[in-house]
Amino acid sequence: MKIDTSFLVLVLYSTFIFSQHPPATNADEVVQGLLHKKQMEASSLVKNVPFDNIGPTVMSGRVVDADVNPDNTTEFYVGYATGGLWHTTNNGTTFEPVLDSAETINVGDIAVDWKNNILWVGTGENNSSRSSYAGTGILKSTDSGKTWKNVGLPDAHHIGRIIINPNNKEEVVVGVTGHLYSSNEERGIYKTTDGGATWSKTLFIDNQTGIIDVAFAPNNFNVMYAAAWDKDRKAWNFEGSGSGSGIYKSMDAGNTWNKISIDSSGFPTGDGVGRIGLAVFDENTLYAVHDNQFRRKEKDTKKESNGLAKKDFKTMSVEAFLKLEDKKLNAFLKVNGFQEKYRADNMKQLVRGGRVKPIDLAKYLEDANAVFLDTPVIGAEVYRSNDGGTSWQKTHTGYIEDVFYSYGYYFAQIQVSPADKDHIYISGVPILKSKDAGKTFVSINGNNVHADHHSLWINPKNPKHLVNGNDGGLNISYDDGKNWIKANQPSVGQFYAINIDHKKPYNVYGGLQDNGVWVGAHNAPQDDSWHQTGQYPWESIMGGDGMQVQIDNRNANIVYTGFQFGNYFRINRSKNKQVYIQPKHELGESPYRFNWQTPILLSYHNQDILYLGGNKVMRSMNQGDDWIAISNDLTNGGKKGNVAYGTLSTISESVFQFGLIYTGSDDGLVYVTKNSGGSWSKISGSFPKDLWVSRVIASSHKKERVYVTLNGYRWDNFTPYVYVSEDYGQNWKNIGSTLPISAINVIKEDLDNENVLYLGTDNGAYVSLDKGTTWQVFSKGLPNVAVHDIVIQPEAKDLLLGTHGRSIYKTNIAAIQLLDAAILNKPLHVFEIPAIQWSDQWGVSWSAWFETKEPSTAITFYAGTSGDVSIQITTKEGAVIKEFATKADKGMNYVSYDLTIAEQGKNILEKEYPDEEILKRKNGKYYLPIDNYVVVISKGKSTKKVPFIVE
Numbered sequence: 001m002k003i004d005t006s007f008l009v010l011v012l013y014s015t016f017i018f019s020q021h022p023p024a025t026n027a028d029e030v031v032q033g034l035l036h037k038k039q040m041e042a043s044s045l046v047k048n049v050p051f052d053n054i055g056p057t058v059m060s061g062r063v064v065d066a067d068v069n070p071d072n073t074t075e076f077y078v079g080y081a082t083g084g085l086w087h088t089t090n091n092g093t094t095f096e097p098v099l100d101s102a103e104t105i106n107v108g109d110i111a112v113d114w115k116n117n118i119l120w121v122g123t124g125e126n127n128s129s130r131s132s133y134a135g136t137g138i139l140k141s142t143d144s145g146k147t148w149k150n151v152g153l154p155d156a157h158h159i160g161r162i163i164i165n166p167n168n169k170e171e172v173v174v175g176v177t178g179h180l181y182s183s184n185e186e187r188g189i190y191k192t193t194d195g196g197a198t199w200s201k202t203l204f205i206d207n208q209t210g211i212i213d214v215a216f217a218p219n220n221f222n223v224m225y226a227a228a229w230d231k232d233r234k235a236w237n238f239e240g241s242g243s244g245s246g247i248y249k250s251m252d253a254g255n256t257w258n259k260i261s262i263d264s265s266g267f268p269t270g271d272g273v274g275r276i277g278l279a280v281f282d283e284n285t286l287y288a289v290h291d292n293q294f295r296r297k298e299k300d301t302k303k304e305s306n307g308l309a310k311k312d313f314k315t316m317s318v319e320a321f322l323k324l325e326d327k328k329l330n331a332f333l334k335v336n337g338f339q340e341k342y343r344a345d346n347m348k349q350l351v352r353g354g355r356v357k358p359i360d361l362a363k364y365l366e367d368a369n370a371v372f373l374d375t376p377v378i379g380a381e382v383y384r385s386n387d388g389g390t391s392w393q394k395t396h397t398g399y400i401e402d403v404f405y406s407y408g409y410y411f412a413q414i415q416v417s418p419a420d421k422d423h424i425y426i427s428g429v430p431i432l433k434s435k436d437a438g439k440t441f442v443s444i445n446g447n448n449v450h451a452d453h454h455s456l457w458i459n460p461k462n463p464k465h466l467v468n469g470n471d472g473g474l475n476i477s478y479d480d481g482k483n484w485i486k487a488n489q490p491s492v493g494q495f496y497a498i499n500i501d502h503k504k505p506y507n508v509y510g511g512l513q514d515n516g517v518w519v520g521a522h523n524a525p526q527d528d529s530w531h532q533t534g535q536y537p538w539e540s541i542m543g544g545d546g547m548q549v550q551i552d553n554r555n556a557n558i559v560y561t562g563f564q565f566g567n568y569f570r571i572n573r574s575k576n577k578q579v580y581i582q583p584k585h586e587l588g589e590s591p592y593r594f595n596w597q598t599p600i601l602l603s604y605h606n607q608d609i610l611y612l613g614g615n616k617v618m619r620s621m622n623q624g625d626d627w628i629a630i631s632n633d634l635t636n637g638g639k640k641g642n643v644a645y646g647t648l649s650t651i652s653e654s655v656f657q658f659g660l661i662y663t664g665s666d667d668g669l670v671y672v673t674k675n676s677g678g679s680w681s682k683i684s685g686s687f688p689k690d691l692w693v694s695r696v697i698a699s700s701h702k703k704e705r706v707y708v709t710l711n712g713y714r715w716d717n718f719t720p721y722v723y724v725s726e727d728y729g730q731n732w733k734n735i736g737s738t739l740p741i742s743a744i745n746v747i748k749e750d751l752d753n754e755n756v757l758y759l760g761t762d763n764g765a766y767v768s769l770d771k772g773t774t775w776q777v778f779s780k781g782l783p784n785v786a787v788h789d790i791v792i793q794p795e796a797k798d799l800l801l802g803t804h805g806r807s808i809y810k811t812n813i814a815a816i817q818l819l820d821a822a823i824l825n826k827p828l829h830v831f832e833i834p835a836i837q838w839s840d841q842w843g844v845s846w847s848a849w850f851e852t853k854e855p856s857t858a859i860t861f862y863a864g865t866s867g868d869v870s871i872q873i874t875t876k877e878g879a880v881i882k883e884f885a886t887k888a889d890k891g892m893n894y895v896s897y898d899l900t901i902a903e904q905g906k907n908i909l910e911k912e913y914p915d916e917e918i919l920k921r922k923n924g925k926y927y928l929p930i931d932n933y934v935v936v937i938s939k940g941k942s943t944k945k946v947p948f949i950v951e
């Protein structure tokens with residue numbers, strides 16, 4: 001195989017370094033990557049391209065922590081897992097982001113020194129989810145979030161807890177959870193006594209065990225407790241417990257520690273000890289909520305109904321199967337969603353003939369969700385100590401059901417009321433409270449409250465006042481959880497995928513983490529005016545964890561979407577009807593494996609044809625009603641674990657040829673077929689091994705061209721892997737080597753200009769104007785957030801970014817699409833100005849008490865160098881009626897013009913057009929009347945003119 005020389009070195013290096021698995025990126029590389037991005041931002045040719053956030057907001061995103069001013073409870077900060085830090089001074093009516101200027105907006109925990117107005121942010125989410133992004137250490141602000149300084153622990157990745165000595169602002173203790181997907185040394189307890197200038201590690205257990213929670217006794221900072229968590233997450237499996245987990249105590253403000261959850265203490269010990277949350281009432285009384293991963297005793301597992309159960313078939317003999325009552329067997333088959341062709345009579349024929357075994361019925365039902373949710377673990381438990389942690393007693397008899405299920409790693413938070421040591425709360429899928437020290441619990445998961453909870457603040461002066469953070473944002477209660485209000489003004493949606501239709505105005509669709517699938521007009525107003533009408537401009541069309549969306553381009557009412565692990569539906573929005581369309585394997589075959597975000601694709605060539613990727617490519621010729629597999633397994637075959645793995649993660653079909661299809665898998669394989677699945681060729685042999693193929697994209701400009709991005713996030717490897725091939729994947733060129741360190745999620749080819757590529761990473765978005773030779777940073781209005789998906793609306797020429805933490809951003813790319821070599825080499829180029837529709841509402845308000853309508857248009861130009869620019873608005877004959885100046889940066893520039901003219905300009909127009917009277921509007925300004933005009937831009941010796949019209 002012929003490979004370009006620059007890439008050969010990378011391939012040889014990769015063959016050696018990836019012989020076991022991709023290495024975690026070290027902290028120095030991350031720091032250098034952040035500096036690299038800063039430098040690229042300063043010199044970017046597109047740094048002035050303006051991005052607007054189009055929401056949606058109402059479903060919000062995952063909150064990890066909230067910190068309320070105890071002396072003014074209408075002021076508080078809210079930390080979102082991937083959406084940054086937000087500040088309110090009006091009890092959540094409005095929020096302002098205060099972390100957007102920082103190097104990352106991934107948050108694990110926050111702490112506020114209200115006396116001294118100091119903010120601490122532990123970056124990197126602490127919930128260990130599949131989308132819990134790493135941070136860059138500890139950020140500190142001494143000016144209410146205007147500026148931030150990284151004060152250390154860059155290799156921590158994920159911060160569990162930060163506590164501040166209330167009597168000494170310089171003394172801070174941090175619980176570091178550590179890397180999510182790899183081992184590392186920078187985890188445990190760290191302490192500073194000089195405000196973060198230096199840190200000392202005071203507790204270290206091992207390189208796989210970190211600290212998830214730290215709490216101290218009120219009125220005595222010397223007495224504190226830490227929860228250690230031994231876990232091991234891989235792409236295919238998550239062990240959320242281990243012998244390293246346990247509770248530690250310090251009597252000297254975190255300088256030294258002793259383990260107190262020992263065998264004689266009454267608290268669980270051993271491999272089944274999972275995540276622990278702590279709450280301290282006083283020096284003697286404390287609580288722990290524990291995600292107990294030990295298995296339940298057989299007699300304690302939930303009893304099955306009187307009918308047949310999946311487990312019955314795992315050990316059933318052929319003889320016993322053939323004796324089953326047809327009615328009983330048919331009931332089992334129907335309830336469990338077996339295909340219509342599998343009914344009692346033909347099932348018995350298949351078993352009798354030896355083509356199927358009874359155990360195959362159980363295997364047929366073994367999908368990723370079943371493995372994930374059916375694990376019989378003990379789950380949530382609450383323990384209390386009355387002697388400072390020396391001894392522990394479980395507070396309840398039996399199990400606390402339906403709180404953690406088998407994913408307690410996502411929860412395990414507990415709080416105790418500052419006013420009553422018997423009044424506690426635990427957070428899980430619902431939020432529960434107990435008035436009797438944990439003997440009994442009741443749910444306070446009321447209306448308008450999301451199900452998954454991660455944070456709770458209790459007002460020490462009014463314990464009935466609660467502030468709760470969850471996967472659906474923020475809720476506030478003033479009656480101890482009986483009633484809640486929602487405070488979801490920030491645009492912090494965590495999108496996995498987005499798409500568009502071709503209506504006018506066009507709609508945007510998207511699937512969100514734990515918040516379903518939504519659709520709304522791209523120009524829907526992002527304000528609270530919808531409260532007056534009672535109808536939010538975005539509509540929910542699917543629940544669960546929202547995933548990919550395809551829209552029939554002949555009829556936008558036909559939408560294909562669904563939730564995690566391949567549970568997809570065909571929705572007819574006009575008829576409010578949905579049909580479940582997940583492909584089913586044949587009985588006796590191994591079950592299909594579906595990725596958490598299963599790829600689906602409507603064929604460009606026929607919108608009745610739908611592709612869906614499990615571990616094989618499935619194709620339907622009739623909108624998902626019937627399926628056939630058109631490939632064998634296109635992965636490495638999967639791995640044993642509790643998460644579906646060895647699955648397809650991306651599918652692309654060429655616009656040039658039906659059946660020219662590419663696939664990528666979560667275990668690093670890329671395949672191509674040129675004959676609709678008749679044969680497949682692996683084309684990923686030269687890539688680094690075991691990386692997640694985040695995108696494979698068939699070019700819409702050249703039939704032989706294909707792009708691939710690989711993502712090492714699930715190894716804590718953040719190297720940018722971006723490749724292009726000009727010959728169907730036979731040879732590859734690395735086009736990501738000049739990018740800063742950040743894992744790549746998506747690449748998108750511009751629809752009009754083949755030289756322009758767009759890229760979404762775990763830390764922002766980029767564009768290349770030369771097919772990937774160099775990259776430019778998008779940064780205006782766009783924080784350092786993970787960009788999961790990129791879509792172009794071709795008629796409007798809008799670029800849309802689906803972010804995992806800040807909802808959806810939009811910008812117009814008409815000018816970028818025109819940036820060819822000729823323009824890039826000019827000293828000055830002015831782009832066409834769209835026609836402006838005149839309105840008699842300009843400068844007018846229907847009431848003196850309301851704002852007037854102020855129009856504007858963007859004057860867009862490219863400058864070869866930075867410097868001063870003068871702008872004139874003239875009549876078509878050349879008379880100057882408005883003049884102003886600005887400073888230009890090298891690259892794209894956008895100047896907002898408010899369409900006003902000065903008194904002198906008004907006189908010139910009235911002199912040239914005696915029949916036209918230009919009236920002063922209510923706001924005291926004159927506006928351009930309907931006519932043709934010219935924009936004249938001068939920079940140095942260069943002058944350019946562009947006509948425009950007010951119509």
